[in-house]
Amino acid sequence: HERGPSFAPKHPLASGPVSTPPHTVDGFVKEFLRELNYGQGVPLSRSSLNDQYLALARTVRGYLTARWLQTATRRRQKPHKMVGYLSAEYLLGRQLDNALLATDLTAIADEALKQCGIDLDALRQAEIEPGLGNGGLGRLAACFIDSLATMDAPCVGYGLRYEYGIFKQTFVDGRQVEVPDNWLSMGGPWEIPHPEMEVPVHFGGHTERYVGEDGRERTRWISGWDVLGIRYNYMVPGYQNGVVNTLRLWRARATRAFDLHIFNAGDYAEAVRSQTFAENISKVLYPEDSTPQGKELRLQQQYFFVACSIYDFLKHTQPTDLDVRDLPERIIFQLNDTHPVIGIPELMRLLMDDYDLPFDEAWAITRQCFAYTCHTLLPEALEVWSVSLMERLLPRHMEIIYMINEVFLEEVREAFPGDELRVRRMSIIGDHPERSVRMAHLATVASVKVNGVAELHSQLLRDKVLSDFSEMWPEKFTNVTNGVTPRRFVRQSNPNLSKLITDTIGVGWVANLDRLRELEVYAEDEEFRAKFREVKALNKERITAVLKRRDGIELPQGHLLDVMVKRLHEYKRQTLKLLHMVTLYEGIISGEVDAATVTPRTVVFGAKAAPGYRMAKETIFLINSVAKVINNDPRVEGKLFIAFPANYNVTLAERLIPAADLSEQISLAGKEASGTGNMKFALNGALTIGTDDGANVEIRQLVGDDNFFLFGMDEPAVAELQAKGYQPTAYYESNERLRRAINLIDSGHFTDGNREAVSTVIGDLLYNDRFLVLADYQSYIDAQAKVEAAYADQEAWSRSAILNVARTGFFSSDRSMRDYIDRIWHIKTGS
Ligand code: F58
Numbered sequence: 001h002e003r004g005p006s007f008a009p010k011h012p013l014a015s016g017p018v019s020t021p022p023h024t025v026d027g028f029v030k031e032f033l034r035e036l037n038y039g040q041g042v043p044l045s046r047s048s049l050n051d052q053y054l055a056l057a058r059t060v061r062g063y064l065t066a067r068w069l070q071t072a073t074r075r076r077q078k079p080h081k082m083v084g085y086l087s088a089e090y091l092l093g094r095q096l097d098n099a100l101l102a103t104d105l106t107a108i109a110d111e112a113l114k115q116c117g118i119d120l121d122a123l124r125q126a127e128i129e130p131g132l133g134n135g136g137l138g139r140l141a142a143c144f145i146d147s148l149a150t151m152d153a154p155c156v157g158y159g160l161r162y163e164y165g166i167f168k169q170t171f172v173d174g175r176q177v178e179v180p181d182n183w184l185s186m187g188g189p190w191e192i193p194h195p196e197m198e199v200p201v202h203f204g205g206h207t208e209r210y211v212g213e214d215g216r217e218r219t220r221w222i223s224g225w226d227v228l229g230i231r232y233n234y235m236v237p238g239y240q241n242g243v244v245n246t247l248r249l250w251r252a253r254a255t256r257a258f259d260l261h262i263f264n265a266g267d268y269a270e271a272v273r274s275q276t277f278a279e280n281i282s283k284v285l286y287p288e289d290s291t292p293q294g295k296e297l298r299l300q301q302q303y304f305f306v307a308c309s310i311y312d313f314l315k316h317t318q319p320t321d322l323d324v325r326d327l328p329e330r331i332i333f334q335l336n337d338t339h340p341v342i343g344i345p346e347l348m349r350l351l352m353d354d355y356d357l358p359f360d361e362a363w364a365i366t367r368q369c370f371a372y373t374c375h376t377l378l379p380e381a382l383e384v385w386s387v388s389l390m391e392r393l394l395p396r397h398m399e400i401i402y403m404i405n406e407v408f409l410e411e412v413r414e415a416f417p418g419d420e421l422r423v424r425r426m427s428i429i430g431d432h433p434e435r436s437v438r439m440a441h442l443a444t445v446a447s448v449k450v451n452g453v454a455e456l457h458s459q460l461l462r463d464k465v466l467s468d469f470s471e472m473w474p475e476k477f478t479n480v481t482n483g484v485t486p487r488r489f490v491r492q493s494n495p496n497l498s499k500l501i502t503d504t505i506g507v508g509w510v511a512n513l514d515r516l517r518e519l520e521v522y523a524e525d526e527e528f529r530a531k532f533r534e535v536k537a538l539n540k541e542r543i544t545a546v547l548k549r550r551d552g553i554e555l556p557q558g559h560l561l562d563v564m565v566k567r568l569h570e571y572k573r574q575t576l577k578l579l580h581m582v583t584l585y586e587g588i589i590s591g592e593v594d595a596a597t598v599t600p601r602t603v604v605f606g607a608k609a610a611p612g613y614r615m616a617k618e619t620i621f622l623i624n625s626v627a628k629v630i631n632n633d634p635r636v637e638g639k640l641f642i643a644f645p646a647n648y649n650v651t652l653a654e655r656l657i658p659a660a661d662l663s664e665q666i667s668l669a670g671k672e673a674s675g676t677g678n679m680k681f682a683l684n685g686a687l688t689i690g691t692d693d694g695a696n697v698e699i700r701q702l703v704g705d706d707n708f709f710l711f712g713m714d715e716p717a718v719a720e721l722q723a724k725g726y727q728p729t730a731y732y733e734s735n736e737r738l739r740r741a742i743n744l745i746d747s748g749h750f751t752d753g754n755r756e757a758v759s760t761v762i763g764d765l766l767y768n769d770r771f772l773v774l775a776d777y778q779s780y781i782d783a784q785a786k787v788e789a790a791y792a793d794q795e796a797w798s799r800s801a802i803l804n805v806a807r808t809g810f811f812s813s814d815r816s817m818r819d820y821i822d823r824i825w826h827i828k829t830g831s
Pocket of ligand 1: 134135136137138140288290291292375376381453482672673674675676694
């Protein structure tokens with residue numbers, strides 16, 4: 001099956017797409033009906049909504065496929081160094097609109113469907129989004145591959161085709177209940193499976209030494225069990241440039257040998273059942289947001305997709321006469337966090353055991369083929385795998401890691417003679433609490449470059465998390481500030497704003513976001529400001545309709561729309577936002593504040609909690625409890641409202657962010673590596689209330705202090721307070737409003753008198769408060785008062801909002817990709 005036809009095809013059309021389907025309404029109608037009739041096997045008159053959606057998706061895919069084949073053919077003719085983006089997650093979001101926009105088919109499809117009596121919007125809503133990621137890290141990968149296609153950069157995204165993506169969140173009595181996300185249940189029209197292209201992946205067993213014909217000792221890995229990797233291709237279209245790149249996701253399948261072995265044992269039913277053992281590997285995405293659980297299946301997933309990807313690159317993507325010594329001129333594997341780091345010993349294994357290179361030579365090559373991006377600062381989020389598990393699952397890799405560590409520690413001893421403490425700190429193998437492999441160390445040692453994802457984050461990586469390494473290799477460390485794709489997060493998600501921008505400065509901004517600068521002068525233009533406000537109002541109408549339909553939520557109108565959407569995590573401090581709302585509410589019901597004077601405000605929360613994360617789940621329950629009471633208390637006179645739609649996902653983000661007035665980015669300084677939601681809000685004309693954390697720092701620098709609500713301690717202040725011993729109760733005791741807000745929650749006011757139900761969150765705030773919520777409380781309340789004052793002057797607010805849009809073009813993922821290309825990957829684009 002290796003490389004398609006072994007005959008030399010004679011037909012002149014053999015090497016390319018037969019023809020590109022015509023870009024006309026008539027042409028589109030024909031393609032669509034063909035898909036409906038021959039793909040779905042139904043006439044239009046008898047087709048279901050899903051039939052129509054699948055046929056439409058297939059039709060659009062056809063237009064993409066033509067470009068995809070052309071792109072591949074062109075790249076094969078002149079092979080250049082490429083990027084293998086290795087990521088365990090791709091949080092893609094819906095595909096249909098993106099594909100229509102990329103191919104400039106939206107208007108044509110709309111008209112074509114109309115002629116068939118079908119509403120395009122209804123079909124849009126039929127798509128289940130592929131949620132193959134947890135949050136920022138997975139969404140970043142999706143933005144990056146979009147940008148690389150738009151820049152015509154040779155890249156293959158490699159990852160896992162999870163059968164179940166991130167769970168669907170529901171609320172039962174205010175508590176999160178997870179439901180499996182069977183995203184493929186209605187068909188997978190965007191993927192092209194290749195069940196005939198099997199990649200063997202080995203696990204377990206043992207290693208043996210043997211002496212080769214040349215007398216040199218070699219190692220063989222005799223595996224214990226194997227699985228097959230099945231290739232699924234997805235198309236990644238560039239924005240209206242005719243380029244379509246590949247996202248290649250792997251699915252696990254049982255081997256035939258595996259089957260036979262068990263079948264021969266005689267129990268047919270048991271044998272069929274045990275096939276699922278192998279196939280479990282790609283069954284489900286682990287719903288963790290920061291703390292890795294160290295589960296064996298997760299390590300299996302990681303090794304599985306990385307082994308498939310490297311094999312695929314060496315055996316299929318490269319010319320057959322590849323000399324592995326040239327590998328660094330052909331490929332750079334970008335490691336999206338530590339999840340694919342097992343690829344390092346895997347490439348070593350292939351070079352040594354299959355390509356017969358000695359260790360030193362293999363190591364010299366491998367060290368040029370990887371670069372590593374770190375996405376965290378939380379110590380508990382740094383992945384480690386126990387040596388015992390590694391030895392059992394990947395014995396050969398464990399041996400290789402030991403060899404790497406040995407030569408690495410020699411280097412350390414040479415650079416820092418006599419410093420054995422440092423040697424221990426830097427070792428790839430850690431001793432506590434058990435012997436384990438520190439994946440971030442392995443990644444750092446083997447990579448050409450190590451980058452953080454925002455200036456502050458990269459600096460803290462250098463100075464704190466990986467300081468020993470940056471001392472040894474200062475030039476290895478660099479920053480690439482994250483970005484988001486303006487196609488999905490402005491052009492598609494905010495058509496009203498997009499039209500206003502295009503009418504004002506032309507269309508060029510979609511692929512060159514720096515051009516948003518040209519809007520700056522319009523901040524002073526009264527007419528433009530009025531139009532800008534009109535856009536916001538329309539977007540608020542849209543989200544109102546969406547929340548009504550989707551969640552049965554009735555958003556009040558005319559409110560300041562204050563949005564906090566991100567994973568639920570203590571360091572992100574959803575509780576701080578909640579304390580603010582409780583404070584406003586308590587002011588009203590205590591009679592201290594006249595409801596008539598309160599700025600009408602709706603807070604929208606969106607957040608999934610990791611299923612095993614107790615505090616996060618209790619916080620969700622508390623938010624829902626507070627919402628229920630505040631939303632229904634007549635004393636509030638409808639001035640305050642909390643909406644918490646369940647199952648926040650990319651699709652909801654696309655509707656919500658364009659409508660927001662205020663963006664909540666309130667993590668404890670020094671904890672949020674970058675944030676990318678913060679960028680999406682600013683680009684859509686929301687003002688940020690935020691700490692000096694992650695990319696907030698750069699957003700504030702760009703938009704200016706006057707157009708950003710800064711509050712809270714900065715990172716050095718946090719470090720200082722923690723060093724001298726933080727006492728949350730001191731803040732509780734000395735701050736009356738804080739005390740009253742906490743007491744109100746603690747009294748059971750929001751939980752039908754049940755104090756037990758809030759004790760986990762309240763107890764933690766008062767006696768632990770690891771992320772200094774109480775310490776930043778007053779500063780946050782004060783900043784929110786400034787927000788209200790600013791919002792009262794709508795002209796000034798609009799001016800600031802427009803400047804946010806005009807000055808944040810820097811946060812395009814196109815710019816991030818330029819940075820990676822120029823400073824890390826050194827690949828060519830557009831050839
Ligand atoms: C996020 N990390 C960072 N991890 O928290 C955020 O600041 C940053 O903007 C973003 O990466 C992109 O750089 C993140 O999303 C995960 O979701 C992992 C999933 C797998 C388990 C460990 C956490």
